[in-house]
Amino acid sequence: MSGIDRRRFIVLSGxxxxxAWMRSASVLAVETDAQALSPRNLLRSPRFAQxxxxxxxxxxxxxxxxxxxxxxLATEPLEFGGGMPAQPIVVxxxxxxxxxxxxxxxxxxxxxxxELGHSVHVELEGLAPGRPYWYRxxxxxxxxxxxxxxxLPGEDADLERVRFAVxxxxxxxxGYYTAWxxxxxxxxxxxxxxxxxxxxxxxxxxxxxxVNGQPFVNLRNHVGPQIYTLDDYRRRYAQYKTDxxxxxxxxxxxxxxTFDDHEVDNNWAAGEDQDGTPxxxxxxxxxxxxxxxxxxxxxxxxxxxxxxxxxxxxxxxLGRLMDLHLLDTRQYRSKQVDxxxxxxxxxxxxxxxxxxxxxxxxxxxxxxxxxxxxxxxxVSLGNYAREKGDAVVTSDDQWSGYLASRRRLLExxxxxxxxxxxxxxxxxxxxxxxxxxxxxxxxxxxxSEFLATSISSGADGLGIDAEARSTLAHSPYLKAxxxxxxxxxxxxxxxxxxxxxxxxxxxxxPDGKLESFARxxxxxxxxxxxxx
Ligand code: FE
Ligand code: CA
Numbered sequence: 001m002s003g004i005d006r007r008r009f010i011v012l013s014g015x016x017x018x019x020a021w022m023r024s025a026s027v028l029a030v031e032t033d034a035q036a037l038s039p040r041n042l043l044r045s046p047r048f049a050q051x052x053x054x055x056x057x058x059x060x061x062x063x064x065x066x067x068x069x070x071x072x073l074a075t076e077p078l079e080f081g082g083g084m085p086a087q088p089i090v091v092x093x094x095x096x097x098x099x100x101x102x103x104x105x106x107x108x109x110x111x112x113x114x115e116l117g118h119s120v121h122v123e124l125e126g127l128a129p130g131r132p133y134w135y136r137x138x139x140x141x142x143x144x145x146x147x148x149x150x151x152l153p154g155e156d157a158d159l160e161r162v163r164f165a166v167x168x169x170x171x172x173x174x175g176y177y178t179a180w181x182x183x184x185x186x187x188x189x190x191x192x193x194x195x196x197x198x199x200x201x202x203x204x205x206x207x208x209x210x211v212n213g214q215p216f217v218n219l220r221n222h223v224g225p226q227i228y229t230l231d232d233y234r235r236r237y238a239q240y241k242t243d244x245x246x247x248x249x250x251x252x253x254x255x256x257x258t259f260d261d262h263e264v265d266n267n268w269a270a271g272e273d274q275d276g277t278p279x280x281x282x283x284x285x286x287x288x289x290x291x292x293x294x295x296x297x298x299x300x301x302x303x304x305x306x307x308x309x310x311x312x313x314x315x316x317x318l319g320r321l322m323d324l325h326l327l328d329t330r331q332y333r334s335k336q337v338d339x340x341x342x343x344x345x346x347x348x349x350x351x352x353x354x355x356x357x358x359x360x361x362x363x364x365x366x367x368x369x370x371x372x373x374x375x376x377x378x379v380s381l382g383n384y385a386r387e388k389g390d391a392v393v394t395s396d397d398q399w400s401g402y403l404a405s406r407r408r409l410l411e412x413x414x415x416x417x418x419x420x421x422x423x424x425x426x427x428x429x430x431x432x433x434x435x436x437x438x439x440x441x442x443x444x445x446x447x448s449e450f451l452a453t454s455i456s457s458g459a460d461g462l463g464i465d466a467e468a469r470s471t472l473a474h475s476p477y478l479k480a481x482x483x484x485x486x487x488x489x490x491x492x493x494x495x496x497x498x499x500x501x502x503x504x505x506x507x508x509x510p511d512g513k514l515e516s517f518a519r520x521x522x523x524x525x526x527x528x529x530x531x532x
Contacts (some may be wrong), residue, residue, distance in 0.1 A: 001085035037109055043087035047483055048075050051142040052084065052118075055238055056247030057135070059149035060298025062190065062254040063316070064129035067149050069093060070139045070298035073118040077238035078223050080231045086114045089139065093105040093122050096111060096134045101146055105133070112139075117234045119295040130319075147251035148308060150189070160493060163187065166376075166452040167487040168194040168260070168426040170240065173203060173218035174211065175456030175507030177245035179487050182502070182514050184248040186489060192324070192376045194426035195260025196457065197297075198236045200227050209230040211459045212483070219459075219508055228285055235294030238420055241296065250298075257297045260378040260427055267397050269335045270291040283308055311356050315364055322372035322492055325364050329378045332357055336396040345396075345403055352402035362412045365421060370490055371524065381406060382434040382449050384468060384481075385474040392474055398427070403439055410438055412445045419525045422497050423449040424490060429458040430468070430484065431501045433520050435477040435528050445477070445528040448520075450499035452488040460506050479529050480518040497522045498532050 019429050020163045036348075060068050066416035071091065076083025089112045097103040102504035112118040120137065127133065130153035137144045153159050165183045183191060203221035210216055227236050240246065261267050265288050271279040271286075287308040303311050312328040332354025337344040342348070348430040352357065365373050383406065386393065394400035399409075423436070432451035437443050461483040468481045484503035491498045498521045521532035 002208060032118065037090055037111060039088055039111070042111075043085055043089050046085070046089050046140045048140055048142065050075050051145045052139060053137065053142055055241040055296075056250055057137060057144045058250035058298040058391040059147065059254040060257060061300050061314075061316075062150060062152045064154045064367065065122040065256055066127050067133075067151055068298040068300055069095075069120075069122040069124065069135050069137075069149070071120050071144060072238075072241075072296065073112050073120075073139070074238050077242050080235060082118060082234070082238060084114070084118045088113050089118065091120045091137055093120075093135060093137050095124065096146075099134050099146065099148070101136070104257070112461065117230075117292070117295040121298070121301070125299055127151050130159075132159060137324070144253055145247075148387045149254045151331045153319040155317050155319065159321040160265075162318050162321055162492045163489060164188050164189055165191045165487050165489055166194060166424045166426065166450060167191060167455055168428055168452070169196040169454030169457040170246070171196070171199050171454070171457035171491055172240050172243070173199075173220055173222060174459045175219060175485060175514070176510050177243050177249075177455060178504055178507060178510065178512045178514075179245075179485060179502075180243075180249040181245040181523040182504075183487060184245070185250040188489070188528045189318075189454055191249065191255040192208060192326075192424060193255055193257040194376065194452070195258055195378050196256070196427065196454075197215045197259065197263045197293075198233075198240050199457075200236070200265055202226050207359060212462050212465075215497060216459065228288075230288040230291055233289050234295065237292055237296040256316065256324065256326055257299070258328060258378060259293055259330065259377070261330060261397075263293050264330075267336065268330060269333045270331060272335050317370065320370060321494070322374055323364060323367065323370040325361055325373065327353065327355065327361065327375065329353060334402070336401055338395045339394060339401065342439050345401060348404040350402055350404060352399055354404040357440045358405070358408065361409070365412060366416045368418065371420065371494055373418070373421045374490075374492070374497075375421065377423065377425045378431065379425060379427040380449070380451050381409070381423055381425070381436055382432055382451060382475070382478065383439055384432060384471050384478055386433070386470040387474065407438060410436060410443065410458070414443060414446050419527050421447045421527075422445060422492075422522055424452065424488065424492075424499075425449065426452045426454070429454040430461075430481055430483045431488070431503070431517060432481045433499060433501060433518060433529055434475065434481045437477055441476075446526055448492065448522050448529045450488045450501070450520075452501075453482070453484060453486050453503070455487065456485055456507050458483065458485065460508050479520060482517055484517065485512075486517070488512070495524050496532075497524075 058070040074082030089102040221366040290310040334350035431453040486503040505516040506512040519532040520529040
């Protein structure tokens with residue numbers, strides 16, 4: 001880490017003799033560390049036959065005083081190595097006051113290391129709170145688009161409103177990313193990505209392939225077989241990131257990202273996959289998947305992978321209006337069990353968060369400072385049941401498979417008594433809006449959850465189909481569900497939290513029509529969804 005930690009921030013206005021240059025360039029400050037930027041193996045005069053900025057830009061993890069700017073170089077995104085020379089390369093960045101880039105506030109340089117897939121993470125500090133900034137990168141005569149980001153308001157700020165999108169599950173083969181284009185156009189403060197940014201499988205090109213019970217031909221195909229190695233994961237991210245709609249959403253606002261299962265492997269749990277691979281072997285794969293995840297996401301240095309671990313659960317405070325608790329329900333969870341074994345499903349020895357994260361979450365939720373507490377996680381807390389064959393089933397991979405964890409969390413929310421907790425998640429590839437009660441329903445409504453459908457996973461979808469009707473019939477606290485693609489926009493002010501569940505009529509054709517499927521409001525201090 002020393003190479004990364006060594007990066008320093010020098011305020012030029014404090015250095016004699018640079019004042020004239022500073023004024024002429026309208027540069028107030030520059031980040032640089034000459035020594036860190038000239039390692040012995042540096043590629044000194046990079047030349048590229050085409051732009052190395054094929055993967056777009058991103059910003060993330062905003063704070064009141066800064067944000068992470070991200071890009072990654074690849075002239076040939078679908079090749080192993082991305083077409084890049086295996087040497088570090090200096091990439092320049094600029095931060096401006098305005099969209100036209102009339103006043104550059106800062107510029108600096110950072111290394112794109114081959115060890116990190118030629119990704120660049122610039123962790124800015126010392127910015128003003130609660131305002132937009134614009135940024136771009138350049139190298140060897142090529143520049144990125146001008147992208148917008150923003151800092152969070154100061155922790156004591158009395159914000160009127162926060163608006164954010166909840167989105168994820170973007171299977172590349174199963175639809176256009178129209179939802180990302182629409183998110184890019186929404187006036188939002190940030191995106192919460194709940195996971196399944198990539199999917200790990202090979203392209204399924206079988207002539208017998210079915211989606212939603214119908215014969216299905218992929219819109220576009222994954223490159224290569226199932227991914228196992230760092231190069232595989234890097235290339236899969238690169239393929240996804242070439243999508244212009246996804247790039248537009250990243251370039252429009254900062255994101256808070258978390259992973260779910262498909263960034264590594266379907267339904268993995270801590271050190272185990274679903275195939276019976278020895279844990280020590282699976283953990284080698286997981287470490288490579290984590291590294292590629294860090295490389296491709298606008299994450300802070302605090303998430304830099306260490307010894308096969310990635311620190312993903314974290315908090316953000318949005319003035320006095322809301323705290324955002326971002327969970328990691330994969331890395332520390334107990335293995336899924338056979339749902340027919342009710343004793344195991346309810347065993348207090350099993351956990352979906354792990355003990356340390358659970359304590360951290362409970363401590364955060366007990367803080368009375370924010371008006372609202374938003375838990376941003378991956379899989380449903382909603383405990384939805386439906387008929388499957390002769391049985392009524394719930395999922396082994398969601399909180400319904402970890403009932404002691406679920407019970408403890410809801411008990412804690414009820415005990416702290418603020419009646420201001422809302423949870424947002426995804427994973428189900430359908431919208432669900434529901435109230436949260438204890439599994440024996442003796443608690444009354446404790447909280448509510450907006451579960452956002454997928455960006456593309458599941459293709460066009462079937463709307464309110466047999467599964468939706470069955471789930472509604474067997475889940476008394478579920479208010480609405482549909483099998484369509486889209487996202488949720490949450491709008492939080494002092495008095496209410498409104499979830500707008502947006503759907504697209506099609507994703508297998510470009511420019512599907514967007515509409516609001518349902519809108520629910522939660523009144524502060526009065527848990528439970530109300531039609532809005
Ligand atoms: Fe998914
Ligand atoms: Ca998932």
